[in-house]
Amino acid sequence: MKSLFVIIILTLTKCQLTIQMREESTTGLAIQIKDMPSKVQGIQKNYDRITPKIPIEENRESRIYLEDVLFALKNQNWTADEEPCLNQTLVLIESLQNFTLWAVFNWDSISSQPLGLLYGNRYQLGNFDECLKTPWSNIHPELTTQYCLSEIVLERTDHFVKKRNKTHDWRYHPYGSVLDYLQYRPPHTRAINELTWGVCVPANCGPRSVERLLATMLARSHLGVAGIRPRIAVDSPCQKMSDSREYDALFFAFFGILLLLTTVCIVSTILNIRRKEHSTMDRIIKIFCLKENASNLLIAKEEGTEVLYGIRFFTICFIVMDHQIGIINAGPISNGLEVDHDVLSVKGMFVIHDDLFVDTYFFLSGFLLATAITKYKRLPNVFILILKRYIRLSVGFAVVIFYLCAVYPYTGSGPLWNRIIAGETENCRQNWWLNLLMLNNYIDSEHICLVISWYIPCDFHFFVVTILVYWIYKNSPRLGLTCAGVLAIASIVVPAILNYLNKLPPVQLFTYDFVADPRASEQFHVTYIKSHARYAAYVVGFASGLIFFHYGPAGNIKIKKWSVLGACVAMMVMLIVMINGATFLWREYNLIEGILYAAFNRPIWACGVALLVFCCSWGHVPVVKQFLTWSPWVPLSRLTYGVYLTHTIFITRNVFVARSPRHFDALDTLNSAAGTIFWSCVSSFLIWLLAEAPANNLFQLWISSMKKDVSKKEEKKVHEDPNTITTISSSSNDNLPSTIYFSKI
Incomplete structure (x- = not known):
């Protein structure tokens, strides 16, 4: 009985001390408000006069929460630089208790506590537009707010590690501890204890002040339990309404050049109706004619390889789908836990090793190069071939890089926009020249401009090496065959050696860690983007x-x-190769098996594509052959290079302008991918008409003029000395076949 009496006395004493401390905190708040600038005080008093007071009984829970936040903020050590932010925050909370519009508007834009974190909802973004676009932002600058993003890691402090139960996954035991759940992270999944939290704060608050506020709010959320210590960092600059991006000279230069090219092409199209094709000017007009360049996309080469049109287009469709899944998964989604489960299930086996579709393009490029150059008894000038290939690959690439540097940052906004897009733009402005020199997959690849652009220098390097080896073969067959054999063996052995020396997995799999930041992956830089590690499929294609x-x-x-x-x-x-690679996610790694798979998975995939092409071209495969040779695939297949260059721009823009997490759904992703393919085809068509086709035609005109000049010189020499026998050099007389002209995606 005495013990019970003592407990009651202690409880009453504790309650009295708590009330006294809160009263002292409220008194301190009044003193701080008195210290506020007179303008803000006057506005606040006016709001207090016209705003009805909410009875305490009707708003008891919210007042208790706000009083707890107030008490915690007041009892922290604030520096002199942080006091303006503290004072404005205190006014905000006091006005919020009075249900003042501006304060409630501000607080309503904040996610007061993380929601869905345990189900993989990393991004707690609140309401970005409600924070920055207040109705009174232009007439009451003293109420200006800013939107800040913070990175938070929830760490447990007891260092207790529970042994895993072999009979079931203890992580999901309903009566277990949330601390165990937050700490445990299966391989290849997202961390549940990490979150990105967006908060709306007064404009005079610095990063440290924002971290204090978030720590206070988190401690009063359902995750603020004993044993959790949040590690909070506000690294990205906060966004304000006044921080609108100003158009620079590069922006106006892009649209100036675009307007000039459009005008030239339209005028040339009109003039081309009456052209006579006799003068040089007539030929130049034809070069820029929109009708002529568009009609070139419809020309189908009946050489027995018509199935390649369908294969090429559907390969880019699969690539777009894969990138759509990966980029959405890396962005704000609400069901990340479910997506991680799907990746490690049978569904994931058809997705995470789909980078093999890129090897299909390497195969096609090598295949079409071989079928084109073998038609010539005498190989055309090697320099002309390489230069023509460079122009084919670089012109559209340059247009896309120009767009990324000049226009892309202005096309969106949102909580994550500046963080993601600013980095992409900065990389392109810094390393654009490496891309145009076809060195971006070797030099400073950690800051590569446009992650998917690694493919382009690989294709160019393969073309150059293959052409040179074939030239050696034509001049010295034995030496050429020796070089070809060495390269073929090296293309298989080198990936295995690189994986073994660097202790890497057999292949780069598209798990969350990779798609969230490809540039941070070691394997991405060591084997995935290097030309010497991806040559095998091209060799199979050429053979x-x-x-x-x-x-x-x-x-x-x-x-x-x-x-x-x-x-x-x-x-x-092809299906077995793809699925077998995915199984390395959950089964124990065997050294010999890993080396063999790293060496042979890509060439075997290319052999599967080769067998499919041979069977459809030389045999009869009902339905499949008719479908792949359908005439609409002809123009679409010739636009696939532009689709490859532009599709991630559309995907990234659509994902990172999001104001809130989306639910990842397969049908919704398929629908989004279809829209991406459509708009990528439109942009590819415009790039072709305005830049690629004119550049290729100008190069062809230059080659033709060289040919005529050489012919005239030879004719003149023969006329001066009839006894002299001359042969026109093949360097100017032979041009790259049109098959190679369209051979790239």
Whole structure:
């Protein structure tokens, strides 16, 4: 009985002390408000006069919460630089208790506590526009606010590690501790204890003050339990309404050049109707004619490889879908836990190793190069071939880089926009020249401009090396075959050696860690983007092209009876290679198996594509062949290079202008990917008409003029000395076949 009496006395004493401390805190608040500038005090008194007071009984819970926040803020050590922010925050809380419009408007834009964090909802963004676009922002500058993003890591302080139960996943035991749940992170999944929290604060608050406010709010949330210590950092600059981005000279330069090219093309199209094709001016007009350049996309080459049109277009569709899934997964989604489970399930096996589709393009590029150059008894000038290939790859690439540097930052806004897009733009402004020199996958790749652009220098390097080896073969067959054999073996062995020496997984898998920041991945820089580690598929493509040319498109090899079976085997081989790579996520890594898979997965995939092409071209595969050779795929396949260059720009923009997390859904992602493909095709078509086609035509005109000049010189020499026998140099007489002209995605 005495013990009970003592407990009651102690409880009453504690309550009295708490009330006294809160009264002292409220008194301190009144003193701080008196110290505020007279203008803010006058406005506040006027609001207090016209704003009805809410009865304490009707708003008891919110008042208790706000009083707790107030008490915590008042009892911290604030520096002199932080006092203006503290004073404005105290006014905000007092006005919030009185239900004043501006204060409630401000507080309503903040997620007062993290929601959905345990289900993978990392981004707690609040309401970005409500914070910055207040109705009174222009007439009451003293109420200006800013939107700040913070990175928070919830750390446990007891250092207790629970042993895992082998019979079931203890992480999801309903009667377990949330501390265990937050701490445990399965491989290849997102961290549940990390969150990005957006908060609306007075404009005079610095990063340290924002961290104090968030720590106070988090301590009073459902995650503010004993044993959790938040590590908070506000590293990104806060956004204000007045921080609108000003248009610079680069922005106006882009649209000035765009207007000039558009005008030239439209005028040329009008003048081309009456052209006579006799003068140089007539030929230049034809170069810029929109009608002529658009009609070139419709020309289908009947060389027995018509199935490549469909394969090329659907490959880019799969690539767009993969990037759509990856970038959305890296952005703000509300069901990250569910997505992580799908990645580690059977569904994920069809997604996380889909980078093999890029090897399909390496195969196609090598295949078409072989079928084109083998038509010539004498190889055209190697320098002309390389220069033409460079122009084909670099012109559209330069347009996209120019857009990223000059225009892209102005196309959106949002909580995450500046953080994501500013980094992309800065990388492009810094390293654009590396991209145009085709060195961006080797030099400063940690700051590569446009992550997917690594593919372009790889393709160019493969083209140069292959052309040189073929030139050596034409001049010295034995030496050429030796070089080709060494390169073929090296293309298989080098990836295995690199993975072994650097202790890397067999392949780069598209898990959350990778898609969230590809530039931070070691394997991305060591093996994934390096030309010497990706050459195998191109070699298979070139060898397949030589075989196809040797036996001819008519199909001297009679495989019609076996074509259906061969096509099925080809698709089965490709599927097995893709799925087998995904299994390295959850099974124990075996050194020998890993080395073999790293060496052979890409060339075997390319062999599967080759078998499919041979079966459809030389045999009869019902439905599949008719579908892949459908005429609409012809122009679409020729736009795929522009689609590849632009599609991630659309995806990234759509993801990172988000004001709140989205629910990741397969059908919604498919719908978004279809829209991305459509707009990427439109942008690719415009780039082709205004830049790529005119540049290629000008190069062709230059080659033709060189040819005429050489012919005239030779004719003049023959006329002066009829006994002299001359041969026109193939360097000016032969041009790169049109097949290679359209051979790239």
